[in-house]
Amino acid sequence: MTGSPDLLYSDVEDDLRAAVRDVLADHCPPAAVLARCESAQPYDMALYRRLAADLGLAGLTVPEQAGGQGASARELAVVMEELGRAVAPVPFLGVAMATAVLAVADAPQTLKRIAAGELPAAVAVPLTTTPGAAFPAAVRAGADGALTGRVTSVADVSADGVLLVPATGPDGPGLFEVPVGAAGVRVEPVVSLDLTRPVAHVVFDGAAGRAVAGAGTAARALEAGLLAGAGLLASEQLGVAERCLEMTVAYLGERRQFARVVGSFQAVKHRLADLWQEVVSARAAARAAADALAVSSPDAPVAVSVAQAYCSRVAVHAAEECVQLHGGIGMTWEHPAHLYLKRAKADELALGTPGRHRALLAAAVRLPPPAPES
Amino acid sequence: MTTDDGGTGPGSAGWGPDEVRERVREFLAAHDPAVTERTEFLRARFDAGLAWAHFPVGLGGLGAPRSLQAVADAELAAAGAPDNDPQRIGIGLGMAAPTILRYGTPEQKERFLRPLWTGEEVWCQLFSEPGAGSDLASLRTRAVRDGDTWVVDGQKVWTSSAHTARWAILIARTDPDVPKHRGITYFVCDMTAPGVEVRPLRQITGEAEFNEVFLTGVRIPDAHRLGDEGDGWRVAQATLMNERVAIGGNPLPREGGMIARAAAVWRERPELRTLQLHDRLLELWVEAEVARLGAERVRQQLAVGAPGPEGSGLKLAFAGLNQRISGFEVELLGEDGLRYEDWTMVRPEKVDFYGRDAGYRYLRAKGNSIEGGTSEILRNIIAERVLGLPAEPRNDKDVAWKDLPR
Numbered sequence: 001m002t003g004s005p006d007l008l009y010s011d012v013e014d015d016l017r018a019a020v021r022d023v024l025a026d027h028c029p030p031a032a033v034l035a036r037c038e039s040a041q042p043y044d045m046a047l048y049r050r051l052a053a054d055l056g057l058a059g060l061t062v063p064e065q066a067g068g069q070g071a072s073a074r075e076l077a078v079v080m081e082e083l084g085r086a087v088a089p090v091p092f093l094g095v096a097m098a099t100a101v102l103a104v105a106d107a108p109q110t111l112k113r114i115a116a117g118e119l120p121a122a123v124a125v126p127l128t129t130t131p132g133a134a135f136p137a138a139v140r141a142g143a144d145g146a147l148t149g150r151v152t153s154v155a156d157v158s159a160d161g162v163l164l165v166p167a168t169g170p171d172g173p174g175l176f177e178v179p180v181g182a183a184g185v186r187v188e189p190v191v192s193l194d195l196t197r198p199v200a201h202v203v204f205d206g207a208a209g210r211a212v213a214g215a216g217t218a219a220r221a222l223e224a225g226l227l228a229g230a231g232l233l234a235s236e237q238l239g240v241a242e243r244c245l246e247m248t249v250a251y252l253g254e255r256r257q258f259a260r261v262v263g264s265f266q267a268v269k270h271r272l273a274d275l276w277q278e279v280v281s282a283r284a285a286a287r288a289a290a291d292a293l294a295v296s297s298p299d300a301p302v303a304v305s306v307a308q309a310y311c312s313r314v315a316v317h318a319a320e321e322c323v324q325l326h327g328g329i330g331m332t333w334e335h336p337a338h339l340y341l342k343r344a345k346a347d348e349l350a351l352g353t354p355g356r357h358r359a360l361l362a363a364a365v366r367l368p369p370p371a372p373e374s
Numbered sequence: 375m376t377t378d379d380g381g382t383g384p385g386s387a388g389w390g391p392d393e394v395r396e397r398v399r400e401f402l403a404a405h406d407p408a409v410t411e412r413t414e415f416l417r418a419r420f421d422a423g424l425a426w427a428h429f430p431v432g433l434g435g436l437g438a439p440r441s442l443q444a445v446a447d448a449e450l451a452a453a454g455a456p457d458n459d460p461q462r463i464g465i466g467l468g469m470a471a472p473t474i475l476r477y478g479t480p481e482q483k484e485r486f487l488r489p490l491w492t493g494e495e496v497w498c499q500l501f502s503e504p505g506a507g508s509d510l511a512s513l514r515t516r517a518v519r520d521g522d523t524w525v526v527d528g529q530k531v532w533t534s535s536a537h538t539a540r541w542a543i544l545i546a547r548t549d550p551d552v553p554k555h556r557g558i559t560y561f562v563c564d565m566t567a568p569g570v571e572v573r574p575l576r577q578i579t580g581e582a583e584f585n586e587v588f589l590t591g592v593r594i595p596d597a598h599r600l601g602d603e604g605d606g607w608r609v610a611q612a613t614l615m616n617e618r619v620a621i622g623g624n625p626l627p628r629e630g631g632m633i634a635r636a637a638a639v640w641r642e643r644p645e646l647r648t649l650q651l652h653d654r655l656l657e658l659w660v661e662a663e664v665a666r667l668g669a670e671r672v673r674q675q676l677a678v679g680a681p682g683p684e685g686s687g688l689k690l691a692f693a694g695l696n697q698r699i700s701g702f703e704v705e706l707l708g709e710d711g712l713r714y715e716d717w718t719m720v721r722p723e724k725v726d727f728y729g730r731d732a733g734y735r736y737l738r739a740k741g742n743s744i745e746g747g748t749s750e751i752l753r754n755i756i757a758e759r760v761l762g763l764p765a766e767p768r769n770d771k772d773v774a775w776k777d778l779p780r
């Protein structure tokens with residue numbers, strides 16, 4: 001480790017948060033999120049454009065000379081917190097991962113369009129892919145770049161967007177760019193647990209891919225995307241958890257039973273105090289991961305796995321408490337609690353479960369498992 | 375929160391890491407640790423403002439941001455300088471000093487802070503009583519004014535380090551006719567004064583780290599009152615806030631503290647490993663790392679003068695985690711976990727959460743959720759003061775102390 005990570009929020013980050021929160025308050029209230037997730041268009045692309053293009057968030061971490069804002073993962077993490085607080089149905093995680101991939105791969109025109117907010121993008125891997133995983137073998141590339149194969153459970157696939165597809169060809173692993181709308185690409189929607197970040201299977205049937213990274217860099221570029229995604233997801237989980245705690249505290253501060261405010265019962269207060277402590281800790285972990293990514297610290301894989309292993313569970317715990325402590329209302333479709341629960345549970349699986357991240361840490365910090373029995 | 379003892383704003387008085395390093399270099403040039411006697415060295419270090427950076431000039435500090443002390447400590451340690459053995463004087467450093475700094479008179483600061491910091495004088499905390507623990511404000515030890523002195527009678531209990539202490543911070547009832555929080559006054563008590571009797575109180579580890587203290591006609595000069603008469607509860611809050619940060623907020627390196635022991639056993643003894651224990655170890659490792667980052671974040675907030683409520687939870691997290699890690703370590707040890715180093719009753723000089731063997735650590739950690747405010751009380755505080763939830767109905771707030779039901 002090189003010194004202590006900066007775990008605070010800068011003034012610029014606070015301003016950015018306020019701007020994003022404003023937009024989400026106006027355009028992403030819970031009722032609208034709920035209505036959208038039952039519509040044919042589960043992702044809100046108008047909201048995406050407002051955030052990505054008007055606020056310039058899609059290119060936040062892209063260098064200015066490449067068409068972006070030249071900020072870092074620290075700022076992007078603050079955006080993710082806000083998107084998590086609102087369970088905003090926008091394909092932002094995919095874009096964040098794609099820009100991290102393209103920081104290593106070579107596709108300046110595409111990166112520029114993504115950064116400008118014109119082109120939504122996603123990395124064509126199952127959402128459950130863990131950093132450090134073997135290069136995916138689901139898709140094969142012909143010598144001419146024709147892609148064949150099927151990738152399951154991809155998040156953030158937008159009809160007018162682009163996919164970055166890891167595929168293995170005659171020259172070994174490569175990354176290929178292909179528009180979702182191109183001939184030979186078919187999207188099979190999946191009824192998803194997470195209503196606000198649905199996944200889809202993508203079938204490639206001779207689709208024409210354009211190579212953006214060859215054998216030398218493809219694996220490294222993909223890993224950069226997975227690591228950034230996992231680290232940023234921790235901040236989203238923080239936002240989910242924080243909002244669940246706030247909703248629950250607000251509700252229990254007003255709800256009366258037994259001629260008392262329910263929030264005055266100690267059994268309930270102690271659960272909320274413990275949850276608050278978890279959220280406070282999750283913030284420290286998520287900030288550490290964001291800072292490590294921002295400065296490209298050699299410690300980033302450890303910081304990211306710590307944050308994922310911890311924040312995943314806090315988000316799920318907070319969402320579960322939110323449902324329980326709202327009582328019957330928490331169980332209704334109308335109340336937003338379930339949107340958070342579904343997001344939190346899916347996020348726990350996304351980009352490595354807590355157990356998988358602990359396994360990564362075991363290797364990284366030299367705490368090996370028992371030797372296999374012979 | 376909390377450790378409200380000044381010296382916060384960034385770059386206070388123009389101090390930065392480079393200036394502090396320069397100050398340390400000058401100091402070491404004048405006081406070679408290799409040839410200077412330890413107490414002499416520590417006194418000189420205090421006088422050079424290198425004791426606690428955020429204290430005022432003349433009282434061991436530089437009036438600089440708190441975070442810069444770590445810079446000075448690192449430089450001095452690298453030069454082989456002796457430290458003040460903080461585990462021996464934790465109550466002085468963590469609780470008495472910030473309270474004296476905030477509420478003491480100039481004479482009190484001048485008299486007490488230097489020997490407190492150098493460790494020439496050990497401090498203890500005479501707060502808890504047999505009938506007043508969590509409900510500390512219900513305490514019954516009496517202090518009655520007699521001219522320029524106060525005469526104190528009562529009993530305190532669970533007093534750590536009373537057997538090594540020269541001074542104590544003491545709270546006593548000076549007015550029984552007002553509600554309990556209002557009739558308390560805060561004093562500095564001379565532990566060598568006639569009428570102070572300290573008896574060891576053995577704890578579950580076999581040691582007697584704490585004591586019972588009987589106070590019989592103990593005379594305390596009014597000059598040793600800290601804060602106004604009747605204002606002792608407010609002064610005590612400053613002490614308690616600092617205590618919780620002192621217990622939970624120490625800077626640790628990654629894999630420092632309790633998890634270091636469990637990780638070391640894991641690495642050294644592959645024959646003890648099982649898959650189930652492996653995942654639990656890593657869970658605890660992650661939580662220890664997150665708790666460490668949480669404490670670091672609180673320090674960073676203090677360093678830029680923006681303390682948040684996060685400090686309130688540090689001890690709560692620390693206590694639970696220490697208990698789970700030390701319990702894990704005993705379990706990991708298998709048959710060796712059935713043994714205990716030594717039950718002989720001793721009166722230790724230091725409080726060491728991470729010392730001795732795994733069994734000791736397991737037992738000692740049980741105190742972490744009791745000392746300095748129980749975890750239940752801390753949850754009440756977080757729920758009411760941080761989350762703003764309503765208090766439980768209570769019947770002791772507006773009644774004179776003497777009329778409370780007993």
Ligand SMILES: Cc1cc2nc3c(=O)[nH]c(=O)nc-3n(C[C@H](O)[C@H](O)[C@H](O)COP(=O)(O)OP(=O)(O)OC[C@H]3O[C@@H](n4cnc5c(N)ncnc54)[C@H](O)[C@@H]3O)c2cc1C
Pocket residue numbers: 498499500501502503504505506507508509531532533534535584741744745746747748749750751754
């Ligand atoms: C190792 C150790 C060192 C100590 N050192 C010192 C010292 O140096 N100086 C000093 O003054 N004191 C010291 N103490 C005393 C310590 O501060 C008290 O033990 C503590 O405040 C609890 O008080 P009590 O023991 O009277 O327990 P009680 O207050 O009687 O509590 C009993 C149980 O009830 C719970 N409880 C109480 N009130 C409530 C409530 N309102 N809601 C929910 N649960 C509640 C408590 O959490 C606890 O579990 C030390 C204690 C230990 C264990």
